[in-house]
Amino acid sequence: xxATAKVYDFDLxxxxxxxxxxxxxxxxxxxxxxxxxVARLNAELLLPDNSILKVDMDFDNQSGYNGTxxxxxxxxxxxxxxxxxxxxxxxxxxxxxxTKWHNRENKDDPRKPTFLFVKKxxxxxxxxxxxxxxxxxxxRNINF
Numbered sequence: 001x002x003a004t005a006k007v008y009d010f011d012l013x014x015x016x017x018x019x020x021x022x023x024x025x026x027x028x029x030x031x032x033x034x035x036x037x038v039a040r041l042n043a044e045l046l047l048p049d050n051s052i053l054k055v056d057m058d059f060d061n062q063s064g065y066n067g068t069x070x071x072x073x074x075x076x077x078x079x080x081x082x083x084x085x086x087x088x089x090x091x092x093x094x095x096x097x098x099t100k101w102h103n104r105e106n107k108d109d110p111r112k113p114t115f116l117f118v119k120k121x122x123x124x125x126x127x128x129x130x131x132x133x134x135x136x137x138x139x140r141n142i143n144f
Contacts, residue, residue: 027060038068045114045134055134065117069128072101072116081118089127100132111135 025031027039041057059065072078078101086094097116104112114134121128 028062029060048111064131067119068117069120070118072097072118073114075101078102078116081116085128093127097130100130105132105136109136 025039029037029039031037038059040059043055043057045053045055047053057065059068070081072081078097082094082097082101084094085097101113101116112135113132115132117131117133119129119131
């Protein structure tokens with residue numbers, strides 16, 4: 001933990017650690033006037049073999065994560081997004097969310113997805129794109 005890190009406990013049963021050092025914007029993102037913009041997330045994923053995989057997600061303009069509106073990380077989140085899609089886009093759209101969440105993207109994938117990334121529609125009134133992530137390969141056996 002950085003020397004300037006502070007831990008904030010919340011009544012909801014979780015805490016956050018903030019590194020309150022001021023860093024320059026090294027992204028191509030443009031800040032909003034009244035809200036922070038997510039530039040990067042660092043996650044530690046607990047894999048089925050009980051090991052931890054560290055993942056850095058960069059939401060900069062040039063990354064595949066740019067335009068993400070929602071990240072789904074568990075069954076309840078998938079059901080909430082499916083309900084919202086069913087209401088707004090029809091039952092088939094909601095069912096597609098659940099199908100993506102409850103199944104491996106490819107039959108040879110080692111796991112079901114860890115995340116669903118719901119991206120903003122490309123056009124006004126369009127359908128959001130949904131991508132599955134962190135289930136399609138065994139990160140321990142990759143040869144680059």
